[in-house]
Amino acid sequence: MADSSDPSDRPVARLLFAPRPKPKPVEPVNEATEDTPSPSNQPPPEKPPLDQLKAFLESQNHLFTCGGSIPINEKPRATKPRRAPTRNRPSNPLTVDEPRTSDPITIRWDVANPGGKKGHSNNACDKITLPLAPKSKNDIQRLLDGTEPATFGRGGEDVYDEAYRKALKMETTAFCSTFDPYSLGIIDTIAQVLLPSIVDSSTHRSVRAELYKLNLYTSPSGKFKKHVDTPRSPSQFGSLVVCLPLEHEGGQLKVRHEGREITYDWSTSSVRPDHATIRWAAFYSDCEHEILEVTSGHRLTLTYNLYAVRGTGRMTGASQTLDITHLPLYQAVSTALDQDPFGGKGGTLGFWCSHAYAFNDPIETPLPDTLKGVDAAIWEVFQKLNLNPTVSAVIELEDEWRWLKDWKDNEPDKTDVAAHKVWESTVPTRLVAGKDFGIFIDQYYQDIAEDERLNEIFTSWGRYLDENTQWLTTPVSQSELQIAYAAYGNQASAETIYSHCAILVDFPAKGA
Numbered sequence: 001m002a003d004s005s006d007p008s009d010r011p012v013a014r015l016l017f018a019p020r021p022k023p024k025p026v027e028p029v030n031e032a033t034e035d036t037p038s039p040s041n042q043p044p045p046e047k048p049p050l051d052q053l054k055a056f057l058e059s060q061n062h063l064f065t066c067g068g069s070i071p072i073n074e075k076p077r078a079t080k081p082r083r084a085p086t087r088n089r090p091s092n093p094l095t096v097d098e099p100r101t102s103d104p105i106t107i108r109w110d111v112a113n114p115g116g117k118k119g120h121s122n123n124a125c126d127k128i129t130l131p132l133a134p135k136s137k138n139d140i141q142r143l144l145d146g147t148e149p150a151t152f153g154r155g156g157e158d159v160y161d162e163a164y165r166k167a168l169k170m171e172t173t174a175f176c177s178t179f180d181p182y183s184l185g186i187i188d189t190i191a192q193v194l195l196p197s198i199v200d201s202s203t204h205r206s207v208r209a210e211l212y213k214l215n216l217y218t219s220p221s222g223k224f225k226k227h228v229d230t231p232r233s234p235s236q237f238g239s240l241v242v243c244l245p246l247e248h249e250g251g252q253l254k255v256r257h258e259g260r261e262i263t264y265d266w267s268t269s270s271v272r273p274d275h276a277t278i279r280w281a282a283f284y285s286d287c288e289h290e291i292l293e294v295t296s297g298h299r300l301t302l303t304y305n306l307y308a309v310r311g312t313g314r315m316t317g318a319s320q321t322l323d324i325t326h327l328p329l330y331q332a333v334s335t336a337l338d339q340d341p342f343g344g345k346g347g348t349l350g351f352w353c354s355h356a357y358a359f360n361d362p363i364e365t366p367l368p369d370t371l372k373g374v375d376a377a378i379w380e381v382f383q384k385l386n387l388n389p390t391v392s393a394v395i396e397l398e399d400e401w402r403w404l405k406d407w408k409d410n411e412p413d414k415t416d417v418a419a420h421k422v423w424e425s426t427v428p429t430r431l432v433a434g435k436d437f438g439i440f441i442d443q444y445y446q447d448i449a450e451d452e453r454l455n456e457i458f459t460s461w462g463r464y465l466d467e468n469t470q471w472l473t474t475p476v477s478q479s480e481l482q483i484a485y486a487a488y489g490n491q492a493s494a495e496t497i498y499s500h501c502a503i504l505v506d507f508p509a510k511g512a
């Protein structure tokens, strides 16, 4: 993704964020253990209601990834055809409690130059079936021959740099596989955990998974250093990684969000011979993640982009809906807001979203349909309480706003400090909430004075959030991730980028 500092580029909100302090040190949490329970779940009773809610919200950032495993049934039984129901014989009950198992997975791919003969037609393909049969380890070489080096996005370009990403790939046009995340229940699980729908909500959401790549991380030193996944469209909310059964060690996938870290360790070896298992992990794709070095064998994954779609969620299972009034969050918010937090004077209640959201221009973002984790929950709580929330891109103006860097030139005789005062009187506050997402400067603004320009841009794009705004959360420490957004994606940016957002609720003044 381009980290543009060229003022002639169309600037976007993302570029205007001030660098933030370093994130809190990461608390390592591994797959087998629960997140450390936060003592702040029960805020001390003496705090005012809004402070109690703030403390409660601080502990609500844990939901950003989920994963699981599916054993492979290496000798699949022939499936008995189901008999159609008749009047005397009801339909077969659904075998919902049967453990889900997968058949072995076959991968087929195009062979570019079969037999290496010139002039030979290019339409042959090869295949392997996993888990590999004993003594068929050499089959993996044929698969390797069908791959090409995997690039990634840096500074708006696709680059190959083994120091950052050492991996091989196949494009979806060159391979297919019998693996189906829908029929194995993986997509249902992701929908329930990462994109739940809420009873009565206007946003009933389902997940669509689109196969993206086959990747092979091979020893020695196959890896992908920390990055966030480049969103392919504004409705992309997540990424799914499926690890197919091939012996390897190392290659742990680490996913991070707001100082928390989950490790998916899928290594298999003679010590842990459970290689006849498919393992998977899904996460919100704005979460930073990395793949540690593979120290032996080959780590083979299929990656999918996950999109939020409107639907009934009944693709493979029953619709799962959540009654928001039963969430502790609902109780916490309604108790805190029982008393008007602005004492009748009116103001804005702000919730900095815990995640970043993809948008592109000029198409609107699909928010609130793509809200993630606690952001979705707070949105629904505000809705349920009839508070008319809005979700906006919120930008924080930098002290030295490099993109309009010549503002000081208007006051050449003043010191930086004095010139800065002029700037501060021009813009009432540093926080501006957008009615739209990207900020685009048209030619018109180039012709007016710098200070007027600032004000005009921001009042036409959004509104200033003044001291009457009470923030329930502090903005996520983004300094590292912000750099990662700008510099490292898994593909050079396709028109869609992430923005930081806030959910806002306006409380009118009493009698207004």
Ligand SMILES: O=C(O)CCC(=O)C(=O)O
Residues within 6 Å of the ligand: 215, 224, 229, 241, 253, 289, 291, 301, 303, 490
């Ligand atoms: O293979 C994996 O574990 C994930 C790969 C990844 O992060 C990516 O392709 O963007």
Ligand SMILES: [Fe+2]
Residues within 6 Å of the ligand: 227, 228, 229, 239, 289, 490
């Ligand atoms: Fe990734």
